[in-house]
Each structure stands twice: as structure tokens, then as C-alpha cells.
Amino acid sequence: MTERQVLRIRHLEIALRTGQRILNGVELGIQPGRILGVIGESGAGKSMIGSAIADTLPRGLGISGGSIEFDGLTLTDMTARTRRSLLGRDIGFIPQEPMSALNPSLTIGHQICHHLARIGLRTAKVRRDRAVELFAEVGLDRPQALLDNYPHQLSGGMLQRVLIAMAFASNPRLVIADEPTTALDVTIQKKVVELIARTREAHDTSVLFITHDLQLAAEICDDVSVLYAGRIVETGAARRIINAPRHPYSRCLNLATPNLKGRMARLMILPGTMPGPVERTGMKGCEFATRCPIAEGLCRTARPPLAEIAPGHWSACHWPERTGTVAVPKAADAVEGFALGSAPVLRAKGLGKAYRQHDWLGRVREVQALRNLDFEIREGEFVGIVGESGSGKSSLTKMIVGLEDVTSGVLEVAGLDRATAPRAAFFDKVQLVFQDPQSALNPRRRIASLVTQALEGRAHALSKADQKALVTELLGKVMLPPDVAGRFPDQLSGGQKQRVNIARALCSNPRLLIADEIVSGLDVSVQAQILELLRALRREAGFSLLLVSHDLAVVRHVCDRTLVMCKGEIVEQGPVEEVFSNPLHPYTRELVAAAQGAGIDGGP
Numbered sequence: 001m002t003e004r005q006v007l008r009i010r011h012l013e014i015a016l017r018t019g020q021r022i023l024n025g026v027e028l029g030i031q032p033g034r035i036l037g038v039i040g041e042s043g044a045g046k047s048m049i050g051s052a053i054a055d056t057l058p059r060g061l062g063i064s065g066g067s068i069e070f071d072g073l074t075l076t077d078m079t080a081r082t083r084r085s086l087l088g089r090d091i092g093f094i095p096q097e098p099m100s101a102l103n104p105s106l107t108i109g110h111q112i113c114h115h116l117a118r119i120g121l122r123t124a125k126v127r128r129d130r131a132v133e134l135f136a137e138v139g140l141d142r143p144q145a146l147l148d149n150y151p152h153q154l155s156g157g158m159l160q161r162v163l164i165a166m167a168f169a170s171n172p173r174l175v176i177a178d179e180p181t182t183a184l185d186v187t188i189q190k191k192v193v194e195l196i197a198r199t200r201e202a203h204d205t206s207v208l209f210i211t212h213d214l215q216l217a218a219e220i221c222d223d224v225s226v227l228y229a230g231r232i233v234e235t236g237a238a239r240r241i242i243n244a245p246r247h248p249y250s251r252c253l254n255l256a257t258p259n260l261k262g263r264m265a266r267l268m269i270l271p272g273t274m275p276g277p278v279e280r281t282g283m284k285g286c287e288f289a290t291r292c293p294i295a296e297g298l299c300r301t302a303r304p305p306l307a308e309i310a311p312g313h314w315s316a317c318h319w320p321e322r323t324g325t326v327a328v329p330k331a332a333d334a335v336e337g338f339a340l341g342s343a344p345v346l347r348a349k350g351l352g353k354a355y356r357q358h359d360w361l362g363r364v365r366e367v368q369a370l371r372n373l374d375f376e377i378r379e380g381e382f383v384g385i386v387g388e389s390g391s392g393k394s395s396l397t398k399m400i401v402g403l404e405d406v407t408s409g410v411l412e413v414a415g416l417d418r419a420t421a422p423r424a425a426f427f428d429k430v431q432l433v434f435q436d437p438q439s440a441l442n443p444r445r446r447i448a449s450l451v452t453q454a455l456e457g458r459a460h461a462l463s464k465a466d467q468k469a470l471v472t473e474l475l476g477k478v479m480l481p482p483d484v485a486g487r488f489p490d491q492l493s494g495g496q497k498q499r500v501n502i503a504r505a506l507c508s509n510p511r512l513l514i515a516d517e518i519v520s521g522l523d524v525s526v527q528a529q530i531l532e533l534l535r536a537l538r539r540e541a542g543f544s545l546l547l548v549s550h551d552l553a554v555v556r557h558v559c560d561r562t563l564v565m566c567k568g569e570i571v572e573q574g575p576v577e578e579v580f581s582n583p584l585h586p587y588t589r590e591l592v593a594a595a596q597g598a599g600i601d602g603g604p
Contacts, residue, residue, distance in 0.1 A: 037221035092167030109147025157188035384555030
């Protein structure tokens with residue numbers, strides 16, 4: 001007898017008003033107390049599933065076919081009012097962006113108490129007592145005091161835990177978690193994952209966990225469905241699909257993910273992009289065929305059905321048994337390390353940074369953000385900085401690029417003292433690649449103008465011919481075709497925008513490149529493109545790199561050495577392999593343990 005399912009999605013279709021389908025025939029089911037992960041790249045339609053359940057589809061989209069059943073009730077047949085009564089009480093929702101999900105003008109207590117009133121708690125005292133109890137359950141310190149705080153006074157991890165507390169407040173039967181840990185520090189991510197798992201066990205709650213992070217899915221999910229171009233291409237037990245996939249797309253995502261435990265290898269770079277709704281209209285073959293390493297003629301003419309290939313394991317591939325033959329990239333070429341006698345590009349000695357804060361009485365106090373930092377970055381060396389939010393990573397990078405002043409110690413960039421040399425002297429010495437490629441590029445300027453932006457205002461302007469040649473050269477370095485030069489940023493994908501950011505930073509031939517969380521939140525396939533690009537540029541350009549990242553696997557894949565920062569101090573530094581395989585400081589051991597989790601098995 002088939003076990004009861006809390007959520008059952010049958011042949012779900014979501015389409016634009018013009019008829020193009022975003023989701024096409026999606027089938028999902030979750031049993032009580034189970035966690036189902038939905039994995040795929042941006043544009044696959046993951047969030048549309050959650051939005052369809054919560055009745056929050058964007059304007060212009062609608063359910064054009066199929067049904068959504070929740071605990072025996074058909075949501076798609078309900079009136080909007082009846083459906084809303086289930087949300088927040090029987091169906092909880094954890095959004096991706098905690099800051100945008102909470103009203104910045106209202107206190108945390110006001111917002112959670114309003115939610116508790118909506119689900120039936122009648123008196124103010126009962127609501128406040130329940131809110132304190134929920135905050136304690138999710139591990140928030142000083143829960144009573146938090147009620148009077150505003151969202152901007154809490155960290156991202158604390159806000160996410162507030163939203164988790166609200167989602168589980170009524171002991172719902174189903175919780176939809178839409179990328180709930182994106183861009184969180186690894187230790188905070190681990191706490192959030194443990195919290196979701198612990199809470200679902202306590203209340204036998206089912207969870208639909210939407211993510212692009214394969215390692216996270218392996219750690220938290222019981223089952224996984226892989227989504228590509230609006231279709232489920234593989235579904236089954238999480239560990240089996242993550243470590244022994246039977247669809248080429250699942251296999252490629254695995255090979256595109258850097259690991260912390262296995263052997264080092266080049267990452268898989270998927271060619272092209274996922275076809276959009278317009279491109280998919282009228283497509284007869286497999287949507288993945290144009291990018292698939294093992295596609296044959298049949299793949300382009302006949303769409304494979306989702307078929308059971310083993311008990312509980314389904315794949316939409318004509319030849320699932322060939323998935324294991326998808327080529328594992330060869331071991332990465334050894335990149336020659338920096339010469340021991342070479343001069344440092346950056347040198348910090350006793351470096352410190354203090355901020356002055358004023359309280360409401362006008363009193364001034366000094367907050368020490370960085371203390372006695374001692375480290376060097378040599379020519380051609382790639383160094384990673386890891387640590388939680390608040391560890392001082394951002395303060396350090398701001399001082400290096402000149403956005404903050406040095407308050408104690410020595411900071412030298414290419415032999416120049418940051419505290420005494422004029423700012424203009426560092427223009428060709430250090431450049432910064434920003435975290436968010438979208439906000440870092442002026443949407444009104446063409447790519448050609450953006451990549452040579454660093455040359456504007458110089459005394460000797462380039463001729464049009466020389467500028468065009470320089471643009472072509474820079475785009476070539478970041479593996480973009482010359483015709484990209486005439487486009488605007490909104491005509492590029494996220495990975496292409498980040499490559500434009502890197503090209504712009506390389507325009508002035510810097511000695512030191514600072515990359516601040518440049519792959520945070522990107523799909524694993526796009527992340528692989530950027531990481532392999534950095535490795536390729538190293539062989540050609542000869543610059544040094546300071547990579548700031550909360551992802552230890554990313555640092556391991558790219559860097560020679562790593563600095564581990566905690567509360568404004570460097571608590572450990574050394575070769576990446578040595579630090580991550582045999583950490584000496586308790587804080588480093590905590591980071592490594594949190595990053596490893598269940599993870600993806602190393603090796604092919």
C-alpha cells in the first residue's frame with residue numbers, strides 16, 4: 001500500500017500568458033516527515049513550484065494544467081481565501097532573502113506577534129511568550145530583547161532563524177524552504193540546516209527544500225528531484241542521485257562542484273545555456289541535448305520519458321546506463337608556485353583597524369575591527385580568506401583598496417605604504433572584483449565602455465582603433481566573444497556579467513586582484529566557469545589574487561594558501577591543503593567540519 005503523501009503534485013504546468021511553458025508536466029510527492037530537495041540551475045523553474053503551492057506566482061504567470069494536492073485537499077480547486085487560510089498555519093514558507101521578507105519599519109516582535117495572531121493566539125502576552133519560546137528553540141540568544149529589535153539590527157543568519165521560527169510556529173504539516181541558506185557563512189548554514197532537520201523531526205513536518213547547492217542537498221534531503229528547463233529529469237534517494245546519478249545533467253552538476261575531501265580535478269564547464277521558454281516551444285527532443293556530452297541523434301528528435309530505472313529511482317534519459325561515461329575532467333595541471341625569493345605584492349605587519357561609534361548620548365567608543373594582522377602575498381600567489389561574517393574580512397579588503405584608512409601597523413601594496421602614499425599611486429596596483437555582478441555594472445553603458453572604464457580621465461586617451469583592440473583582448477582573456485562588446489549588461493547571463501567585471505579589473509594590469517565573494521550564490525555550473533577562468537588567467541596574466549569566500553571548497557580549488565580570520569584576528573594561515581586537511585586552531589576545525597558535512601563523495 002502506498003504511504004500517504006502530504007504533498008502531491010501531478011502533471012503541473014505553469015505558463016506565460018503568451019502560452020510558453022515555465023514548468024511542463026512536473027510530478028512530485030513528499031511523505032510525512034520527509035525532506036525533498038529540488039535541484040537545478042537558475043531558470044529551471046525551482047522557485048515556481050514553491051510559488052505555485054503558496055499561490056504567489058509572479059504576474060503574467062498561471063497554472064495551465066495539472067493539480068497540487070495538500071493532505072488530501074486540492075489547492076488548485078480552492079478559492080483564494082480558503083487557500084490563504086492554510087498558508088502560515090498548515091503550510092509554512094521560508095523565503096530566500098530574509099531582509100526583503102521582513103518589514104524594515106516594524107520591530108521583529110511586532111511582525112512575529114502579528115503572524116501568531118493570524119494563526120489563532122489571541123492575547124498579546126500569550127503571543128509574546130510564544131515568540132520568546134520559538135526564538136529559544138531556533139537558538140537565538142536573548143530572545144526577549146530581540147522582540148524590540150528592528151531587522152537591520154540582526155545579522156543575516158539571525159534573520160533567517162527568525163523566519164524559520166515563524167514558519168514552524170504553528171507546527172505546520174508542510175514547509176517550503178526556498179534557498180534558505182544562500183550566501184550564509186558555512187557555520188551559520190550548518191546551524192540552519194540542523195535547525196530545519198531538528199524541527200521537522202520534532203513535529204513530523206514535511207519539507208520541500210529548493211536549492212542549487214548539491215552538497216547541501218546531500219546533507220539535509222532524504223530524496224531529490226533534479227529539474228532542468230521546466231522538467232524533472234531525475235528523481236530518487238538523495239545520496240544515490242548526488243553520488244551515483246543516472247542522468248547526464250545530474251552528473252555534470254556533480255562534476256562542476258568543487259570538493260573539500262576528494263582529489264583535485266578540473267571542474268566540468270557546461271557549454272551554452274539552458275533553453276528558455278520561447279526556445280523550448282515546439283522542441284521535440286531532450287532539452288539538455290545541446291549541452292549533453294553523450295547526446296546522439298535520437299536525443300534531438302525524441303524527448304525521453306521519466307522512467308523508473310531501479311526501485312525508487314527515475315531518469316529521463318534514453319541511455320541512463322551511459323551516465324557514468326560522462327568524462328571526468330583530467331587532474332588539474334600543476335600551476336607553478338611563486339618563487340620563494342620573489343618580492344611581496346602585499347605586506348601587512350601589525351595591521352589594525354578601529355572604528356569610532358557614537359551612542360545616543362554623544363559618547364564615543366572605539367571598536368577594534370582588526371588586530372595585529374601579519375601576512376604577505378607574493379607575486380603570482382593566490383591567497384584565500386575564510387571566516388564568518390564579522391571576522392574582519394571586509395574591513396581588510398577595504399583598507400587594501402583604499403576605502404578605509406589604516407589606523408595602526410603597516411600595510412604595503414607593491415612597495416607603497418597605504419597610509420602615506422597618494423591614492424592615485426595605487427591605481428595600477430590593485431583592483432577589486434565585486435560580489436554582485438548585476439549592481440556592479442552600469443545598465444546604461446555598453447560592455448565595451450565598461451571594460452575600459454578604468455582608462456577614463458587619463459591624460460593620454462586611446463584612439464578608437466586601439467580601444468577596440470584592447471576591448472577584444474580583454475574579452476578574450478575572460479573567454480567572451482568580441483560581439484559581446486556592443487551589448488548591454490541586461491543582455492548577458494550572470495556568469496557573463498561576472499566575467500565582464502573581471503575583464504574591467506584587468507584593464508589596468510593590476511599587480512593584485514581582490515575578488516570579494518564573486519561566486520557566492522551563483523549556480524554551480526556558472527561558479528565552475530568563473531573558478532576555471534581564474535585558474536586559466538593565472539597562467540597567462542601573472543597577477544596575485546586575494547579571494548574572499550565563505551566556501552572552503554572554492555578556496556581549496558583556486559588558492560595556494562589561506563588565511564583563517566576570527567573576530568578581527570588571523571587565527572591560522574598556511575598552505576590550503578595543509579590547513580584544511582589538518583587544522584590546528586579550534587575555529588578552523590569548526591569551519592572545516594561544518595563545510596564537510598555529508599557532502600559529495602570525492603573522486604569520479
